[in-house]
Amino acid sequence: MPATTQDWDERYYHVDQILEKPGPRTDPGFLAGDEVKEFLREKCKILVIGAGGLGCEILANLALTGFKDIHVIDMDTIDISNLNRQFLFRPKDVGNPKAIVAAEFIMNRVPGVTVTPYYGKIQDKDDDYYMQFNLVICGLDSVEARRWINATLVNMVDPENPESLKPLIDGGTEGFKGQARVILPTVSSCYECSLDMLNKPTAFPICTIANTPRLPEHCIEWASVLEWPRVHGDKKMDTDDPEHISWLYNQAAARAKDFKIEGVTWSLTQGVVKNIIPAIASTNAIIAASCCNEAFKIATSSAAYLNNYFMLIGTDGVYSYTFEHEKRDDCPVCGGEALDMSISSETTVEQLIELLIEKQDIQIKKPSLSTPTAQIYFQAPPQLEAATRPNLTKKVSELVPADGEITVTSTSLPFSLSLRISYT
């Protein structure tokens, strides 16, 4: 049954006013009227990544604006702490997959819209899968997943085939703050280009945690980073298990008492070990609406789309800033040029690896290193790791000539980074 039979007269009364005539800033290429409506409602296929705080809002907005072929991917199940904002879920849904529950809800509420859920990881899907969409909207809280989809969409671009360029719209929130951006893979600045704009997660030096705790957070980190493995060995800590949190809380509270530190609570313990970011419905609504508005404008050409970054801060009044984030020539994903890196001739391979993990514009978790002619260090497989391990203590300058290149790869990222090394 074609979707259009579900439409009733005046269903799109509001949206149609936009689609039936151009505005003063609309591109002359805009085909007002039936053609654009038909494309939006019958041909356009859109992928939503994430069915959480942003995802729920995104799905509802897309469905109401007239997108009828929507796909959604999410690997999570519903938790009770989602219910203060993820409005497609009810207490009875706790424990069920977000993607499936959200898809069903939208299809029940908005007739004629098909939402195809996939309960799993974005990495399960290949290029053919992503190639079928006209647009991708991301509402994720994971940096790693965003880097993956961003690199995948950039790599997919084939200059011979304009259809291979999939606009990526990305949103993110934290408390009263958030951002929405439009990425045209290979054309505009990509997610990787702006990695250095991310807030650095607070990391406490291990010596503070071990020897000189001052804050309740230091005691909690001690319990989770040092005490848990010491007491439980290989048993994995599950931050979603209240009993594990209680154990950590008790350890941290006892340590805090020894050191006369105040302020360790159960809730703080949970917040620190899960790295909980405050989240509310209203901020998600603003950012999701902004993402969907850009998707609507791109799909219909009814107005120019965002070029390319919208940032919102809602703690003191309503402050927002719209600007063009610049593409980086040395971006490992879309730039093509090697990244210059200057290190001391005394720097060891191990120290270089730490640097790559730490550096704000690189942040590669488990980097493997090689030169065009030799392997320096590989994290996996185990045999190769063992074979290259002796290099860790060697100086980089012994293995790589000045101005030589090092290729950095990581299993979590579908791209490699070229470093041009110079010595000081």
Next chain:
Amino acid sequence: MKESQDIETATTALSPTNATGPPDNKARRYDRQLRLWAASGQNALESSRVLVINGTATSTSTLKNLVLPGIGHFTILDPSKVTPADAGNNFFLNGPHSIGKSRAEEEVRLLLELNDGVEGMADTRSLEEVLDTDPEWISGFTVVVAHNLDSKLLDRLATFLWSDDSHPCLFVIRSSGFLAEFYIQYHEHAIIESHSETAPSLRIDKAFPGLLEYAKSLDFKTMDPTEHSHIPYVVILVKALEDWKAEASLPHGGLPPQTYPEKQEFKKSIVAMKIKPDEENFDEAEAQAYKCWTSTTVPSEVAELFQDTRLTNITPKTPRFFVLLAALKEFTQQEPYALPLSSTLPDMKSNTENYVHLQKLYKTKAEEEKGVIKKLLAAPVPSDLVDSFVKNAHGLKLLKGKLWDALNGDKEALANSVGTLPKQVSAHLALSALATFHSDNPTATPTVDALTAEAKKILPELLEGWDDAVGEVVRAPFADLPNTAAFLGGLVAQEVIKMITKQYVPINGYCVADLVDSWTGVI
């Protein structure tokens, strides 16, 4: 705005924090927002009553974002029946099944599914009827939200609400396709917990006796090296500043570093104290050295609040904020001419012992100064409110508002805004012109010419961005696009939460949004 009133909700509300065990279901549900506004904010939300006039898509988007975090009660006032157009753009209607039914009733039913803890009512009277027969009914709410209301009716509503400063605040929302704006009408809004991002002064330049004694008691030179690398930077600076001022024979004798060379010299003296190059505590001290010559005074924004005439005559009826403010003012008029000390010490390089000791010194002094404030209170104020006031004294805010639409009658204010915010003013004028035109000619189609004529009545010289704004408004007059509705619903709900919780800082002006070029601005 009304203070919280519902005693039952207030007493069954969240306890401040159950510190030692896993949270109950309610605390788990609200965990991600409690980390923003804590139990005090949540309790305020749960005792609030929100009235929404006109059940449009923008209205239900707003309500959704208020029902989810758990306001106490909402009422939708709307006499209309669901049209096919409503059923297409409103997520809180059940598609074609809702057509012909009461819009308010359908929406209330679907919104209530979001949160068992919220009470919702549909009222099918018209606003006109309420204003004619029972306007006082409206004053039983905490906040009133009105979207795309007829401008004459809106003026009546705004005038009624403005007539008494105990009446609820009014959110006026207007939207038309990609353009939108909203305004909060309030007389005054006092904020204690503004969540200011500036840190309170550590008073290094005016070290209190306990701190000074502690700093002086340490002999850096004879200390063992491990101990030396764990002296907190605050202590290093206090001592270095004392030593500097003690050199009375030098030109700067008795004064902190003033000139650039003096400041450099001071910094050098700190670095010279190092006994090993990697002593991070001395690096921190060098980086924070400016705190020695940045004199701790009352921040100008707070000092301005002291000018308020209500402070001179405190009566039992004076709002607590001003009772507290009067005591604070008196406090700052004596030594050390500063705000009361904050008990929160930032983290710094130190061993546990020194840090905890320093923390205790700050806490003790802060308690002592809070005691002074308490003695200065001219009327009784609950102790936890005094605590919060003193803790947040450096970020106090008092916003003064205006009657809705006052801007359009204020040629000078409008002219001032035009210079800096031409696009924003153009969008505001286009929406104003549309509202007036439609109210005067309900059946006529607005044109660029008609709206331009209307706008010129407000501002004779139209400006940059006018064509862009008016063209967009004429393209889709009053169109309630799902994305614009969701965007506004988020922004407005955020501000409603700030007004109700009296935390964070709401807008003071007209917030305009243009979703063609994706910007917002506040006039």
